[in-house]
Amino acid sequence: MRFFFPGVSFFLSLCFFSINLFAQDKPGQEIRKYTISGFVKEASSGESLLGTNVYVKEGLHGTSTNAYGFYSLTLPKGNYTLVVSFIGYIEQQFKINLDKDVRQNVSLDNKPVETREVTVTAEKEDKNVQGIEMGKNTLEVEKIKTLPSFLGEVDVLKSIQLLPGVQSAGEGNTGFYVRGGGPDQNLILLDEATVYNASHLFGFFSVFNADAVQNITLTKGGMPANYGGRLASVLDIQMKEGNNQKFNVDGGIGFIASRLTIQGPIKKDTSSFIVSARRTFVDLFMGKPFVKASSNINGNKYYFYDLNAKVNYRLSDKNRLFLSSYFGRDVFNYKSPKSSFYIKVPWGNATATARWNHLFNDQLFMNTSLIYTDYNFQFEGGQDVFSFKLFSGITDYGTKADLTWLPDVRNTVKFGVNYIYHIFVPSNASAKSGSVVFDLGKILREYAHDGALYINDDFDVSEKLKLNGGLRFTLFQQVGPFDRFIKDPVKKTIVDTISYTSGQSVKSYHHLEPRFSMRYSLNHLSSIKASYTQNYQYIHLASLSAISLPTDVWIPSSDKVEPQFGTQYALGYFRNFKNNLYETSVEVYYKEMKNQIEYEDGYMPENSVNDNVDNNFVFGKGWSYGAEFFVKKAKGKFNGWIGYTLAWTKRNFPDLNNGNTYFAKFDRRHDVSIVLVYELNKRWTFGATWVYATGNLNTFPERLYFLSNGNIVEDYGSQRNNYRLPSYHRLDISATLYGKKKKKYQSSWNFSVFNVYDRYNPYIIYFDNKFENNTITIQAKQISLFPMLPSVTYNFSF
Template identity: 45%
Template sequence: MNSSQIARTNNYGFYSIQLPAGNQSIAVSYVGFDEQVFNVVIDRDSVLNVDMTPGGRKLDEVVVSGRRKIGNVSGVQTGLVKLEIKDIKNIPVVFGEQDVLKTIQLLPGVTSGGEGSSSFYVRGGGGDQNLILLDEAAVYNASHLFGFFSTFNSDAIKDVNFYKGGMPAHFGGKVSSVMDISMIDGNNKEFGVEGGVGLIASRLKVEGPIVKDKGSFMISGRRTYADLFLKLSKDEDVNKSKLFFYDLNAKVNYRFDNKNSLFLSGYFGKDAMAYSDLFDFNWGNATGTIRWNHVWTNKLFSNTTFIYSDFNYNVNIEDNSNFKITSKIENLNFKQDFQYYPNNDHQIRFGVQASVQTIRPASLFGGEGSAVNTIEIEPRKGLETAVYVSDEWSISDKFKALYGVRVNNYSMLGPGTIYSFDADGNATEKTIYEKNQIIQNYLTVEPRLSLNYMFNDNQSIKASLNRNSQNLHQLTNTTSSLPTDQFVLSSNNIKPQLANQVSLGYFQNFEMQNMKLR
């Protein structure tokens, strides 16, 4: 009896599939790459690693054809949108710069924060309720030049998974959406250089092998040069001014053997604006990720990750006031994730996460002879831990389910002076806490459920139910992406945000013949 089995790799290329003994034909495909077919004899557990080759290199004749995508119908995720970098680069751009966040704003259910802004709102949620990850590291301010550009250089991006609903259990911390961005690993076969010159910015990417077929690197940078034109001004105040941003993406990976791989990646970005010697304003993000992939068995894969991310801004006023404002938020994060494939009908994912988040709110420091008094606000620290488990179950050829649960615990930690307030906002109690003493604790159980019933290859109905919690809150009085927005943690006075989302949808692909042009 002829039958077929389908397996999908995870983000790191690991897959597991069970096939009957004997002669089998295995086809490996990915959008934008040539399909490869292997005839193998299955008589024991085996490993098959495949290097994919970009398609479209041989052009004896011009043939334009298309393969109908059925993932939107057959996939169990209700709100998942997968964006490939080639799709992003095909979107019309402003000033010659492709922009991931501008592309996201074009999707159904997503609203822009305003003209020129890179902030976005998903199905009525707030701008601070979107979890933005770059190689698993949180990005707190995803914009340059007050929102006209995003922090993500398209040359350094491999793909984007955007969850508008039905979030999997391994994501948490925000209640509206998740944008999971992966940087490219670099070419492990040959060196390459790519770049571009825009109206206000230029970019350059260099990639190549460290050890051929085992390790590679990628470095990509981008910088605006509007400030260089200011130097041409005859006005002394203008040519001493600054207005620019830069960002740098870097990634290194090395495969020790078929079971162990190491990835190091980082992002560094900064905006600077200054007018003569009167004021200087700068802000920026930094992230760093260390990941170790290990294949325990032919059915069990693990990913161990250590993450650092921060965002800070500084304002210096050099006139008679002579003062400085500083603010910073930083996060240390550990993730241990397992993916288990017991058979072709189940994909089980489970793990633990722990993060320490420290917020140093805007503090004012008066300089020598300043008329401004120094005001330093106490930092706040929170510890967030979570355990989760989920299972993607192919119940039948027509019915699939993705179900799981995430248990999240948040603790606000000392040191600090904490006040309690009555209903009228009057302080009623003052308590001083020591270092790492628990001030307030919140435990949240977050169930996740997604269902998919396929009527046929072209039609399906999906439903999802999930709960999410959020313990980081952004204080803002504008829709623009100002770097001066403040963050606060859940406390005895501020409860976590909770969101229950229910989604129901009908999906259909219409029959269309492949079109060929010769």
């Protein structure tokens, strides 16, 4: 393991450096300090509450709970009033005489329904101003369930698209772009496991069953050092832990899918489980008697499903164990009723995470994880004696340890180590005709070690100034077995092959990624924040289209592909009004992305068969800049937000567009989201969302010519992305009716209308040619996918 030694010593020296630094905090003072720490959970279910505000009234020193509900405050000896508060829960206060270390576990009760305030985010009232985070948003799933849904499916990924700086990949699509970064530059984590393809049905639905999800956090700028591996954002999704107080069944029936979740204690107070399932039922209507036997869609079968399961054990007050997993598949099958033609296409993700939380002492918290994740896609088809199979995927085995050290009330130090072993399966194919097997090459796999060490300190310098500094050291090594095909630059035929044996280094990279952010309070209602982030990304998504598809292929940085490198500068002004009733912010950013990839002009998928996928790439850079405006009313019967983004996104590839800079396909000048929620009474809640986005760019032909076989050939001009589609806008509304509360059984109806004013938003534009009366007319035709669509969802719980 020679590979990791330089890193370890580097890491150790960093730790010592920082410990020395922190030891000098308040030199010469002899006042003894003690620590108040504990876990905060929800009383009725026993679920950990993350992000709960914990502070002492005296001096307003505070913190918030981590992802496992743990908090720790180290303060000078004295008498304090500890306040534990979370929006939607009854605040609790404790008198504490701090003359020794105190353990204070807290259970918070939900506020009674009568005073329930629907809020979309749950944060400390002035957290947006006083926290150091920029470009970070947390959404609570229970709250987004009252927003309009698409076909009755509450979708966490579509909800985050309503935040400023986050763009939807397209009509009804769960894919997203953050601040000009590509879809592969978002790290999507489900209980710490990377989800490589987060969509079902080509993006119309995400793989996250809202019933199984507790919390979603999106970090789009100022990424702290504990996260890495992606340039644009981290979307951290936490699964529910399961109720450790009583058994609970939740379920629902929507327009296209039904859901069922069962949770309960294994042993009351100490362990619990949750199992959640979702499946579409459209395929059940695809056969008789709903569709005519002669119809073309007969023989089609499509469905998707998701399974989530999680158990957790509280081994002791200091040790907790979590096991969680996800399994989901999309399945498309077609068999021609008459002919011998068939297609089978399954694809999906599987993840598993085992985590152990350990509290060394009141100031040092550790989480260690073992993580497995797998994504694979397969396409199988045939006709008569022919059969053909194509498959691709990625599998990760990972482990990590994250430690949080809270030496005093002014510092939160995070450090840790992370290691992933990747196995990439880029496009592989096999085909045969009868007994003759075609030579589509041996199965190509690519292997890589991916390691990181980090340290990060969140430091309250003074009442006004807060600093966050971090350093991430990353190592990436592509190893054999691997065959590098050397191609003739003109003929494009393989002229030589370099073979690497198992474990032999193909190429290795190591980089330092500094992260820095600061907050300066102008007063208790306003602050200025700034951040600087550097990121390296060692995996790349080779995509033929602008949205993420199951056929997209993940590949590692290699001897051919250098790691993606991103630098982001952001500056923000945050201001609250009317006693924190209104939160506003303005953020500007500038971002540079190097070593971006695209397929070369004229690439066709079969070019990658029996070749290294990365032999077909061209390389370039991108940059984006913009401003995000955000106004939010977080409390009250009437709440919601308005987000507006003004942005520019550009690309430059020497081998594309004659080397001229061009606007990226998803360069959108204006992007607006308005989200409004109105709680009429305890039974009715209304929601509305309106989105507006400048149209995407497309490359349209400039001229044409005819061939003697009658075909029309389109000739693209010199300018890539030369046409902007019409703008996109849409209004959705919803009404949620909560059933009368019976003893145990609770229910709600959600009525949603998607695209209320029936806007024909462009999905694609294609060219139709008509031949009539000796003239040929070429007409551009716009296809819009979704007209006004009402839907109903019924949810129950007992």
